[in-house]
Amino acid sequence: DGGITQSPKYLFRKEGQNVTLSCEQNLNHDAMYWYRQDPGQGLRLIYYSQIVNDFQKGDIAEGYSVSREKKESFPLTVTSAQKNPTAFYLCASRPGQRGKQYFGPGTRLTVT
Amino acid sequence: EDKVVQSPLSLVVHEGDTVTLNCSYEVTNFRSLLWYKQEKKAPTFLFMLTSSGIEKKSGRLSSILDKKELFSILNITATQTGDSAVYLCAVEMEYGNKLVFGAGTILRVKS
Numbered sequence: 176d177g178g179i180t181q182s183p184k185y186l187f188r189k190e191g192q193n194v195t196l197s198c199e200q201n202l203n204h205d206a207m208y209w210y211r212q213d214p215g216q217g218l219r220l221i222y223y224s225q226i227v228n229d230f231q232k233g234d235i236a237e238g239y240s241v242s243r244e245k246k247e248s249f250p251l252t253v254t255s256a257q258k259n260p261t262a263f264y265l266c267a268s269r270p271g272q273r274g275k276q277y278f279g280p281g282t283r284l285t286v287t
Numbered sequence: 288e289d290k291v292v293q294s295p296l297s298l299v300v301h302e303g304d305t306v307t308l309n310c311s312y313e314v315t316n317f318r319s320l321l322w323y324k325q326e327k328k329a330p331t332f333l334f335m336l337t338s339s340g341i342e343k344k345s346g347r348l349s350s351i352l353d354k355k356e357l358f359s360i361l362n363i364t365a366t367q368t369g370d371s372a373v374y375l376c377a378v379e380m381e382y383g384n385k386l387v388f389g390a391g392t393i394l395r396v397k398s
Contacts, residue, residue: 179329206384215296217375217388218330225384233385265329272384275321278329 178202179279181266186284188260196251196282198266207249208267208276211235218265224249225272253284260286289314293376293389301397304366308392310376311358320352320359321386323375330375333361366396 179200188194198207206225210218220233224243238257243249249268253260263283267276294309310320319337323330334343336352336359343350347366352359363370373393377386 208385210388215390217291217293217390218377218386219388220385223385231384273318273379275332275335276386277332278323280328 204268291389316381
């Protein structure tokens with residue numbers, strides 16, 4: 176069945192380590208997004224990609240990196256430069272440049 | 288700076304009550320306003336509003352947009368415990384291909 180998958184559901188890392196969060200979609204959507212959600216702050220955009228091999232910084236890109244080598248996949252790397260990486264990370268996609276976004280189930284990252 | 292503000296931040300009601308959630312915005316080049324429900328994981332889409340004064344309805348939920356006063360409301364009638372969730376409001380701009388989200392309203396419906 177179609178949708179967006181994110182893995183893993185929970186991730187624990189030590190401070191100073193890079194970690195990569197997976198996001199895959201089989202909806203044939205062109206655009207993909209990464210958001211971070213913290214309590215009381217709603218969703219904040221990290222990076223987005225409108226087409227393969229192209230991506231743009233969002234509002235809080237510092238300490239993160241992405242790639243878009245395939246239409247279906249948009250992995251997010253949380254680097255050691257991200258000062259406060261513990262959060263809930265949501266991936267989303269949408270067919271074109273307008274309208275609603277479809278969200279994956281999220282990955283909860285805890286860094287200690 | 289583009290801004291979306293939701294109120295109240297949290298709300299506790301009893302089953303059967305009617306609730307109204309608010310979303311106000313200050314953005315450049317408004318295109319649409321979207322409401323999502325988040326029950327622990329993925330936000331699920333409720334409504335997209337582009338025109339003022341036209342109510343969108345789905346069962347016990349309804350929403351309306353006022354582009355002159357820059358706000359939207361989400362109404363839930365005859366609330367049920369299954370309505371307990373975080374309700375997110377987001378605004379899409381004409382340019383930039385992104386959504387700006389409010390902080391959300393946490394709704395808890397007690398039986």
